[in-house]
Amino acid sequence: xxxxxxxxxxxxxxxxxxxxxxxxxxxxxxxxxxxxxxxxxxxxxxxxxxxxxxxxxxxxxxxxxxxxxxxxxxxxxxxxxxxxxxxxxxxxxxxxxxxxxxxxxxxxxxxxxxxxxxxxxxxxxxxxxxxxxxxxxxxxxxxxxxxxxxxxxxxxxxxxxxxxxxxxxxxxxxxxxxxxxxxxxxxxxxxxxxxxxxxxxxxxxxxxxxxxxxxxxxxxxxxxxxxxxxxxxxxxxxxxxxxxxxxxxxxxxxxxxxxxxxxxxxxxxxxxxxxxxxxxxxxxxxxxxxxxxxxxxxxxxxxxxxxxxxxxxxxxxxxxxxxxxxxxxxxxxxxx
Ligand code: UDP
Numbered sequence: 001x002x003x004x005x006x007x008x009x010x011x012x013x014x015x016x017x018x019x020x021x022x023x024x025x026x027x028x029x030x031x032x033x034x035x036x037x038x039x040x041x042x043x044x045x046x047x048x049x050x051x052x053x054x055x056x057x058x059x060x061x062x063x064x065x066x067x068x069x070x071x072x073x074x075x076x077x078x079x080x081x082x083x084x085x086x087x088x089x090x091x092x093x094x095x096x097x098x099x100x101x102x103x104x105x106x107x108x109x110x111x112x113x114x115x116x117x118x119x120x121x122x123x124x125x126x127x128x129x130x131x132x133x134x135x136x137x138x139x140x141x142x143x144x145x146x147x148x149x150x151x152x153x154x155x156x157x158x159x160x161x162x163x164x165x166x167x168x169x170x171x172x173x174x175x176x177x178x179x180x181x182x183x184x185x186x187x188x189x190x191x192x193x194x195x196x197x198x199x200x201x202x203x204x205x206x207x208x209x210x211x212x213x214x215x216x217x218x219x220x221x222x223x224x225x226x227x228x229x230x231x232x233x234x235x236x237x238x239x240x241x242x243x244x245x246x247x248x249x250x251x252x253x254x255x256x257x258x259x260x261x262x263x264x265x266x267x268x269x270x271x272x273x274x275x276x277x278x279x280x281x282x283x284x285x286x287x288x289x290x291x292x293x294x295x296x297x298x299x300x301x302x303x304x305x306x307x308x309x310x311x312x313x314x315x316x317x318x319x320x321x322x323x324x325x326x327x328x329x330x331x332x333x334x335x336x
Contacts, residue, residue, distance in 0.1 A: 003027045003045070003067040004236060005109075007052055007100060008074030010037025013115065013171055015180045016229035017071055018044045024233050029065050031058070032074070041180050052096035058103040069111040069236050070104055072097065075144070078188055079119065079283060082141035093144035098151065105159060111239035112152070112163045113232050118221075118249065118288050120146040120167060127255070128291035131167070131247050139283050149247065156245040164235035164243075169221035169251030169290045171228055173310040174317035181317030182225070190258060191222070191311065194265045195318045198273045206258055208280035211287075217258035219287040221251035224305035224313070234299040243298075251290025252303045264311045 004021050008014045009030030014037065018028035022044035030042040033051040046065070050057040052074040075093040076082065082089045097114075104112065119142035120135045137143045155161040172191045174181030182192050197204040209216040231250050238246075256264075266273060295301050305313075 001027050001065065003029050003065045005029050005031055005062065005065065005067040005070045007031045007070060007072045008037065008115070009071070010034060010039060010041045010047070011073060012182050012184065013168070013225055013228055014071075014073045015041035015043075016175060016225045017073070017232040018042070019175065019180070020226070020229035020233040021071075021236070024237070026236070029061070029067060031061055036077075036184065038183060043179065053091070053099050055099050055103055058100060059106070062103055062107040062109070066107075067109065069113070069239060070100070070109055071113045071115075071232055071236070072100060073115040074100075075115075077141065079139050079141045080188065082139050082144070083283070086140035089140045089144045093141075094147050097148045101151070101155060101161065105155075105161060110159075110161050111236070112161070113235040113239070114148065114152060114163055114165045116145045116149055116165050116167045116247070117142060118167050118169045118251070118290065120149065121288075123285045124288065127287050127289045128253055129249065129289065130291040131249055131294055152245070162239055162243075162245045164238060164245070165247035166228070166231055166235065167247065167249050168228060169223055169249065169288060171225050172222045173224040173226065173305060173313040175226065176309075176313050178316055178320055181321070182314065183321070190220070190261055191265070191314050192318060194262055194273070195269070195315055198265060198269050198271050199318065199322055201274070203274040203276040204262065205276050205278045206262075207278050207284065209277050210280075213257060213286055215257050215259045218284055219255040219257050219289065221254065221289045222256055222261070222307065222310055223250060223252050223303055224310050227301075227303045227305055230304075231295060231299060231301050234301050238299055246294075246298055248295040248298060249290040249292050250295060251292050253290055253292050254307075255287060255289040256307055261311075264307060265315070268308065268311045268315050
């Protein structure tokens with residue numbers, strides 16, 4: 001069957017990863033508890049409902065599909081929530097991961113791609129950030145991901161369990177064909193909130209205008225979700241070809257400020273938008289930009305979408321979502 005178990009495959013990055021895997025000839029088996037995922041996003045292979053902490057259910061699914069590798073993206077991602085409810089993050093992200101790794105090892109699966117984050121670096125000492133930059137996360141979300149990275153390194157040495165760790169910078173955009181896209185509840189990310197404020201004619205809050213950056217707002221490295229998905233596909237190929245464990249940054253190497261994002265959304269939507277200048281949001285580093293040379297060298301990977309196509313694909317997706325919502329209960333279940 002050439003199956004790859006995609007844990008968290010009904011989410012934003014997971015569903016784009018499934019699309020990429022299916023294009024490479026794999027069958028993505030989505031395993032998701034649908035807390036943040038969407039059933040209709042599992043379009044490219046079988047769907048199995050289950051929680052990453054449920055060992056019995058994982059054992060069942062692994063023994064019935066016998067996947068050749070695993071992509072692990074399940075977990076909680078809201079940084080603000082992680083500060084309020086740290087135990088939930090350690091339960092989902094850390095206990096969930098160790099449960100999954102134990103099940104994988106029992107099923108004799110020894111290849112895994114893990115979804116990590118630039119939040120493991122904390123406040124960077126220099127940018128662009130290389131993978132050997134010290135990792136000092138400043139919130140429970142980043143800490144939970146770093147702990148899993150450390151466990152994977154330990155398993156590699158002691159159990160020959162190989163992994164590709166992908167540290168995402170700011171994932172954005174949507175499938176250019178509009179089949180899937182960003183859909184978080186509640187939404188906390190800049191690009192979807194900027195688009196939502198255009199659509200609803202409400203003010204976007206800008207968190208901090210006094211940062212030591214070119215225009216006073218924070219700078220982030222926005223990378224298209226399909227470029228991130230492509231790195232997962234290549235990560236699986238790397239492990240299948242016998243490649244060694246590695247941790248890689250996934251970013252474009254180019255920083256864009258919050259104000260520049262707002263300008264780009266105005267330009268692409270052709271609409272004006274209100275903004276409200278607000279104090280800094282707790283825990284936001286001024287600038288996060290990836291050095292992506294190692295991902296390029298290891299996977300032969302390159303980001304292929306520029307900022308315009310990121311915002312354009314996000315805009316088209318959110319316009320589709322709004323027209324679906326305005327259809328109310330008559331709306332089709334499928335977004336295609
Ligand atoms: N941001 C903002 N207004 C919002 C949401 C985000 O000004 O409504 C800023 C946020 O403070 C940060 C940047 O946009 O500087 C990116 O935030 P996001 O939550 O999208 O991603 P993060 O970098 O925190 O992972």
